[in-house]
Amino acid sequence: MRRRFGAVQAVAGVDLELVPGEIHALVGENGAGKSTLAAIAYGAVRADEGSVEANGVVGLVHQHFKLIDRLRVWENVLLNREPRRGWQIDVAAARERVRRLGATYGLEVDPDAIVETLPVGIKQRVELLRELDREPAVLLLDEPTAALAPGEIASFFATVQGLAARGTAILVVTHKLAEVIAYSQRVTVMRAGTVVARHLTAQTSAEQIAREMVGGDVPALATRAAVTPRPLLALRDVSAASGTSVLERATFEVGAGEIVGIAGIEGNGQSALADALAGVVRFSGDAAFDGAPLEPGDTPAQRLARGIRVIPQDRRHEALILDWSVRDNVALGRQRSLPLRAFGDAAREVIAAYDVRPPNPDAVAGALSGGNQQKVVVGRALASAPKLVVAYQPTRGVDVGAAALLQSRLIEARNAGAGVLLISFELDEIFACADRVLVIAGGRFVGAFARAEIDRGRIGALMAGGAA
Numbered sequence: 001m002r003r004r005f006g007a008v009q010a011v012a013g014v015d016l017e018l019v020p021g022e023i024h025a026l027v028g029e030n031g032a033g034k035s036t037l038a039a040i041a042y043g044a045v046r047a048d049e050g051s052v053e054a055n056g057v058v059g060l061v062h063q064h065f066k067l068i069d070r071l072r073v074w075e076n077v078l079l080n081r082e083p084r085r086g087w088q089i090d091v092a093a094a095r096e097r098v099r100r101l102g103a104t105y106g107l108e109v110d111p112d113a114i115v116e117t118l119p120v121g122i123k124q125r126v127e128l129l130r131e132l133d134r135e136p137a138v139l140l141l142d143e144p145t146a147a148l149a150p151g152e153i154a155s156f157f158a159t160v161q162g163l164a165a166r167g168t169a170i171l172v173v174t175h176k177l178a179e180v181i182a183y184s185q186r187v188t189v190m191r192a193g194t195v196v197a198r199h200l201t202a203q204t205s206a207e208q209i210a211r212e213m214v215g216g217d218v219p220a221l222a223t224r225a226a227v228t229p230r231p232l233l234a235l236r237d238v239s240a241a242s243g244t245s246v247l248e249r250a251t252f253e254v255g256a257g258e259i260v261g262i263a264g265i266e267g268n269g270q271s272a273l274a275d276a277l278a279g280v281v282r283f284s285g286d287a288a289f290d291g292a293p294l295e296p297g298d299t300p301a302q303r304l305a306r307g308i309r310v311i312p313q314d315r316r317h318e319a320l321i322l323d324w325s326v327r328d329n330v331a332l333g334r335q336r337s338l339p340l341r342a343f344g345d346a347a348r349e350v351i352a353a354y355d356v357r358p359p360n361p362d363a364v365a366g367a368l369s370g371g372n373q374q375k376v377v378v379g380r381a382l383a384s385a386p387k388l389v390v391a392y393q394p395t396r397g398v399d400v401g402a403a404a405l406l407q408s409r410l411i412e413a414r415n416a417g418a419g420v421l422l423i424s425f426e427l428d429e430i431f432a433c434a435d436r437v438l439v440i441a442g443g444r445f446v447g448a449f450a451r452a453e454i455d456r457g458r459i460g461a462l463m464a465g466g467a468a
């Protein structure tokens with residue numbers, strides 16, 4: 001199988017065989033070609049060369065849900081396949097069909113619920129039911145657990161195992177190696193469009209797969225120095241809203257010299273928190289920073305002037321000016337303090353410290369890969385001795401090697417005395433970096449754990465809105 005997009009050979013000569021009854025994991029770093037391969041197998045993308053053979057229908061569940069939010073569950077599940085009576089849709093039969101389908105696969109959902117009112121885990125069920133209604137012989141799942149809490153992940157895989165037991169051939173695309181080890185029987189590792197390894201899962205390990213994904217050793221994280229945090233940021237009953245994101249009465253502190261991790265599923269108030277601290281939205285409640293009040297209506301420039309640096313979630317829209325050079329992007333926000341002639345040196349420092357490729361200050365930011373763009377964003381935030389760093393998904397969509405580098409730089413900033421608020425949807429990232437973990441669910445802080453007390457199960461339950 002081969003497929004090229006412009007200059008990128010997304011898939012370069014891949015053979016893959018899926019067997020009925022087996023869960024086959026497809027792993028690889030961002031951009032390895034996994035989604036392209038799945039889309040070719042499904043028939044949504046045409047291969048330049050090669051062919052797909054399947055004994056039956058092929059189903060695909062996308063990482064990003066393709067549901068129509070305003071419609072009901074049954075309307076989504078049965079879209080274009082609605083049971084009819086004469087020329088009319090037989091709504092009673094449609095409801096019943098969705099109910100029966102749910103009961104068969106252990107995916108109970110109210111057929112009449114409007115999709116947009118449902119939590120992510122239930123939307124995932126709807127997405128799956130839609131494919132299952134077509135009775136696929138082959139089911140492709142592209143990063144199916146990316147938006148699920150740990151408890152939801154376990155029940156999702158219980159369903160998938162049930163499908164395999166009925167004889168469905170299953171492909172799970174994921175970058176979470178714990179899932180590969182726990183649930184797959186076979187694993188294929190892709191790198192840069194080709195298969196670099198195939199294993200029976202029982203005969204390999206997460207460490208080996210990680211090395212194969214990266215093409216070498218995964219760099220170790222920076223060592224955490226013994227630092228006694230001193231007070232830096234204190235919020236009391238801080239509420240804010242940014243778009244649909246709502247933060248309610250947050251009370252917590254971040255000390256200078258510590259990383260506080262905010263664990264939560266996407267969409268639980270994290271954006272409101274980040275934007276309130278960045279000065280993008282106003283907040284209510286009390287906040288103090290570095291010995292003085294933090295004014296609720298400060299502009300981002302005022303926050304910057306006080307030593308608060310934000311690594312925004314969305315590097316392309318919130319962090320970089322894509323048609324500017326790396327040099328000008330590194331200087332962005334520091335134009336007043338940094339003389340024009342120092343722009344080049346500042347950029348070269350970031351390029352060297354973060355291994356930005358190409359190592360050229362004149363390169364246009366938009367032409368860099370996502371990982372290299374992120375290095376520029378993180379490098380800029382940490383370059384000017386920040387007091388507080390708000391790191392929102394700092395390694396989103398970044399390969400394992402670059403992620404380790406960025407996490408190490410955050411730990412070094414902490415060692416040097418910065419306070420770091422690490423907002424991440426990846427629990428592993430939080431556990432690797434944070435000195436303390438706070439859990440956010442439904443816009444509220446619902447749990448706090450010191451590093452030594454970190455308990456994945458309890459944190460997962462709190463994230464999903466349950467009790468600890």
Ligand SMILES: Nc1ncnc2c1ncn2[C@@H]1O[C@H](COP(=O)(O)OP(=O)(O)O)[C@@H](O)[C@H]1O
Nearest residue numbers: 005008010028029030031032033034035036037
């Ligand atoms: N529609 C597209 N147009 C241009 N490039 C694409 C398209 N889809 C994927 N690519 C490129 O192909 C490569 C493989 O992408 P993808 O299959 O999405 O990887 P993965 O799912 O492993 O992260 C990447 O370099 C990506 O940017």
Ligand SMILES: [Mg+2]
Nearest residue numbers: 034035036142
């Ligand atoms: Mg993908």
